[in-house]
Amino acid sequence: MITDKLNQFIDRQAFHPDIFGMFVNPFYFARKGLHESISSLADKITGRTLDVGCGQKPYEKLFGSSCYVGLEIDSPENRENKKADFFYDGGRFHFQDGEFDSVVVNEVFEHVFNPAQFLMEIHRVLKSDGMLLMTVPFCWDEHEQPYDFARYSSFGLKATVEQHGFQIVTHIKSMNDIRAIFQMLNAYIYKISVMSISNPYLNLLANLMFIAPFTLLGALLGKILPQNDDFYLDNIILAQKRDVLK
Numbered sequence: 001m002i003t004d005k006l007n008q009f010i011d012r013q014a015f016h017p018d019i020f021g022m023f024v025n026p027f028y029f030a031r032k033g034l035h036e037s038i039s040s041l042a043d044k045i046t047g048r049t050l051d052v053g054c055g056q057k058p059y060e061k062l063f064g065s066s067c068y069v070g071l072e073i074d075s076p077e078n079r080e081n082k083k084a085d086f087f088y089d090g091g092r093f094h095f096q097d098g099e100f101d102s103v104v105v106n107e108v109f110e111h112v113f114n115p116a117q118f119l120m121e122i123h124r125v126l127k128s129d130g131m132l133l134m135t136v137p138f139c140w141d142e143h144e145q146p147y148d149f150a151r152y153s154s155f156g157l158k159a160t161v162e163q164h165g166f167q168i169v170t171h172i173k174s175m176n177d178i179r180a181i182f183q184m185l186n187a188y189i190y191k192i193s194v195m196s197i198s199n200p201y202l203n204l205l206a207n208l209m210f211i212a213p214f215t216l217l218g219a220l221l222g223k224i225l226p227q228n229d230d231f232y233l234d235n236i237i238l239a240q241k242r243d244v245l246k
Contacts, residue, residue, distance in 0.1 A: 046065060071093065172237075173232040
């Protein structure tokens with residue numbers, strides 16, 4: 001019973017961190033920035049929505065979607081562990097043209113080896129004036145190896161999205177201050193020490209001892225030191241489909 005409640009608490013803090021997340025989530029700043037940014041744009045994601053690379057659909061409840069469909073790469077691991085409704089081979093989405101009002105792509109684009117085809121598929125399945133909400137890391141370590149293919153600056157991401165039939169409506173740079181540095185430090189510590197600890201209690205203790213102090217210090221300095229729009233963790237864009245491609 002205690003273990004179940006602890007796991008539920010940690011799962012909640014993983015993607016929707018509050019102040020307690022500073023003590024249990026090694027990726028607190030990254031996930032806090034994503035949650036706040038996505039929440040601020042969530043009211044634009046309505047109607048029938050496709051979540052590409054949906055994972056566990058962590059942000060589904062933020063959106064006012066009448067129908068929320070998850071899509072994942074077809075693999076035995078994904079079929080067992082992901083909350084996807086449909087699976088595909090990494091090429092064409094198995095949906096009709098203009099089938100969706102909105103598309104969500106959360107921390108997936110860096111894992112796409114064929115970005116042009118990927119964006120064209122999103123464009124195809126969206127209705128006219130449909131909305132795309134996409135988050136893409138800028139400063140982050142290699143992850144989900146070997147399927148980590150790119151990092152996008154704000155300029156590179158904007159150009160790529162606009163070249164494939166979208167107009168940027170809103171562009172947010174999350175954690176554009178000293179907290180980005182502390183998040184990278186915590187990610188380093190996590191990978192060399194905490195990640196290998198499978199026991200949930202020891203893992204929590206390691207987070208408290210080795211990561212939480214830097215999180216607290218980063219949060220304090222983030223309130224004091226100035227922002228820097230050239231150094232940040234994630235790009236969050238809201239874009240609208242144009243019917244005529246460039």
